Amino acid sequence: MGKKVALIGTAAMATAMRQINPDVVSAFPITPQTAIVQDFASYVHNGMVDTEFITVESEHSAMSACVGAASAGARVMTATSSAGLALMWEILSIASGLRLPVVMTNVNRALSAPINIHCDHSDSMGARDAGWIQFYSENSQEGYDNLIKSIRIAEDENVRLPAMVMIDGFITGHSTEILEILEDSQVKGFLKENKAPYSVLDIENPSTFGPLQLTDYYFETKKQEADAMVASMDTIKAVCKEYRELSGREQPLVDTYMIDDAEMAIMVLSSTAGTTRSVVRELRKDGIKAGLIKPRLFRPFPKEEIIESTKNLKALAVLDRSDSFSGQGGPLYSEVRSALYDLDTKPVITNYVYGLGGRDTTIDQIKKAFNDLSSVAKTGKAENLVNYLGVRE
Amino acid sequence: MADKTKQEKPGYKTIPMGGMIPRAGSSEDYKTGDWRVKKPVRDDEKCIDCLFCYIFCPERAVSVTEDGKIGKINLDYCKGCGICAEECPKDAIKMELE
Numbered sequence A: 001m002g003k004k005v006a007l008i009g010t011a012a013m014a015t016a017m018r019q020i021n022p023d024v025v026s027a028f029p030i031t032p033q034t035a036i037v038q039d040f041a042s043y044v045h046n047g048m049v050d051t052e053f054i055t056v057e058s059e060h061s062a063m064s065a066c067v068g069a070a071s072a073g074a075r076v077m078t079a080t081s082s083a084g085l086a087l088m089w090e091i092l093s094i095a096s097g098l099r100l101p102v103v104m105t106n107v108n109r110a111l112s113a114p115i116n117i118h119c120d121h122s123d124s125m126g127a128r129d130a131g132w133i134q135f136y137s138e139n140s141q142e143g144y145d146n147l148i149k150s151i152r153i154a155e156d157e158n159v160r161l162p163a164m165v166m167i168d169g170f171i172t173g174h175s176t177e178i179l180e181i182l183e184d185s186q187v188k189g190f191l192k193e194n195k196a197p198y199s200v201l202d203i204e205n206p207s208t209f210g211p212l213q214l215t216d217y218y219f220e221t222k223k224q225e226a227d228a229m230v231a232s233m234d235t236i237k238a239v240c241k242e243y244r245e246l247s248g249r250e251q252p253l254v255d256t257y258m259i260d261d262a263e264m265a266i267m268v269l270s271s272t273a274g275t276t277r278s279v280v281r282e283l284r285k286d287g288i289k290a291g292l293i294k295p296r297l298f299r300p301f302p303k304e305e306i307i308e309s310t311k312n313l314k315a316l317a318v319l320d321r322s323d324s325f326s327g328q329g330g331p332l333y334s335e336v337r338s339a340l341y342d343l344d345t346k347p348v349i350t351n352y353v354y355g356l357g358g359r360d361t362t363i364d365q366i367k368k369a370f371n372d373l374s375s376v377a378k379t380g381k382a383e384n385l386v387n388y389l390g391v392r393e
Numbered sequence B: 001m002a003d004k005t006k007q008e009k010p011g012y013k014t015i016p017m018g019g020m021i022p023r024a025g026s027s028e029d030y031k032t033g034d035w036r037v038k039k040p041v042r043d044d045e046k047c048i049d050c051l052f053c054y055i056f057c058p059e060r061a062v063s064v065t066e067d068g069k070i071g072k073i074n075l076d077y078c079k080g081c082g083i084c085a086e087e088c089p090k091d092a093i094k095m096e097l098e
């Protein structure tokens, strides 16, 4: 059985990587991700993994090396944050376009400018349309679990897409938490052989990766990729079920708390779900019917589960730790609204952009959002759809 | 413009994953000849069979005969870049509008 350990979030991710024992890791240090590759480099140095560790001069090169290694059929991992992910941007869509199952941790950090090292989701949300599967983790335990699951999902023959697992920078990444880790042998047993359909190193069956496709084939290749992302949901569910049996941890794709009889709820990704849960617990003591919805998966978008979780609500506030600078709210908000648009009965849905640049998201802020929500639930109307939580005027 | 969706090419359900080409030598199927505006014309009187044009041609469109002399230029693949004409030490190749 698994054992309980106290680790900071980045060490939890590095531990998962050690147990996964990838063939190739190529990474470049960036705060607050650095601790992951630093730990992993020591595992390589100490002979605890069989990994070929490729050091590079930038994240653009790190992801390029990952693409090269994955094209050869290797199991490939990396990790990054913020500007590092932004610098990988060009290669992100090459990994997904070539259908290479690269798996990466992104320790969420705000994009510059102003330069900032703390958590928000502007980095990974900026990459939301890059064709990568995206998991968001509330804590180290979920980050660890999501990373192991992601290998199986990404490498599945029906998926063959890259995956990124998010943990919140510093809040999760640099906090010590207790988590339960699997035995090395359990992880080894859970992972399957990575059967790449083609390999650039297979000289018996020569193949070309990444040829030019103009007006004649590009569209078909992209449609195939879009279908693979949609179809990956079946694999994701099957892998999560198998992992639940192995770990004993129930981790639905869209998690809920006190939602069954809730009249209003907050939907939020990652660590702020913890803060929200404790506020819900408090409000419930006063008889207020509040609830929490926490999607773990953002790509592919878990539409059915989101609809199911919101079906009894009168008012829903979607919290976004990134802005889209569109006047239409953050990315989670617009997608949730779009998912619910066709329903005959649906809650009034408002948006709160919160916590940018690592601004603390406090109990009082969440209470304020619930307070606004209760009048929305009563009147069926929202004064402002898009709001900013915890910013000074 | 021809409607690309009406061409008889395989669709997204059957093409290989990730736009890859799972076999070797597929560039043979790609006739670069239709890029050409001017074609190379060789004056065999001037030619000394040095094979420079064969070596420099980026498309391998120039052939060599069995006895080691310069051969035909394959216009299916000659894209009309003019490198052969530029490199010929005897000015034996002229680029002519087709």
Ligand code: SF4
Pocket (backbone or CB within 6 Å): B040, B056, B057, B058, B059, B060, B061, B062, B073, B077, B078, B079, B080, B081, B082, B083, B084, B085
């Ligand atoms: S014009 Fe260019 S492509 Fe054609 S034969 Fe000369 S070098 Fe080759």
Ligand code: SF4
Pocket (backbone or CB within 6 Å): B042, B046, B047, B048, B049, B050, B051, B052, B053, B054, B070, B084, B087, B088, B089, B090, B091, B092, B093
């Ligand atoms: S480069 Fe000129 S001289 Fe040499 S083989 Fe070609 S045509 Fe003949």
